[in-house]
Amino acid sequence: MTAGRDLDLLDRLSQTSRALGVITAELRVCQVYDTPLNSETLRETGNTLRSLGEALLARAAELDGTPPAYPGRCALCGAEPVSHPHAEAWMVENRFCADCIDHCLTDTHHDHWCPIDTFARAHETHPQNKARIDV
Template identity: 75%
Template sequence: MTTVRDLALLDRLSQTSRALGIITAEFRVCQVYGEDLNPDTLREIGESLRSLGEALLARADELDTTPPPRPGRCALCGAEPVACPHAEAWMVESRFCVDCIDRCLSDARHGHWCPVDAFAHDQETGSRGRGDE
């Protein structure tokens, strides 16, 4: 259900979006003609964007019904303890419970992709936390 408050927030976002297009075009013209950008205008825009961003994030937090993660609990089901709490942070076992890991590994459906797969893929492609850098 859309509230008056949400509509006002969306109107603010729309107005800011339109204004940014105009301001950006004006700044680009200044740059083409070798003029410096006005630091006061940049600060004003930055503060406006920060204010809007904080309002959007606050509303998203209000609307989010996902319960906060419980420390030491599975990042997928949120109910069971992680498989190996003392495992290194980059390991799947430090983030998911045995049941969720088993469900992921035993799911033979074509195209299966779940948070366990995504986490493992991110760790493999990013070499995070393993000293491979």
């Protein structure tokens, strides 16, 4: 099951790489001919790259069990304090800041998957992980 998910992630990376070359060429042509850049294309590309980047980071963290860089700081952005530092270790609120949790919950892209989703999913499907999480 995990190998299939990894292959899907690698397929997304490959497709995004190919598409990025085409998009970059089109945007460069716009610059050469003084045509304004298409804001929708830039926005869509940025969102796709963000989503893919978050998915790659989530999988990396899943593979190596990466703890937050700074204890008491968000495991995703590393800058903000966690939302509820006194929550139980297995709770999302004890691992991520309010801004990152909010971004995760409000992201409506169909391919959104970030470290918060991965962390939450691990505890939904494997409740025994609750006792093994180091925060």
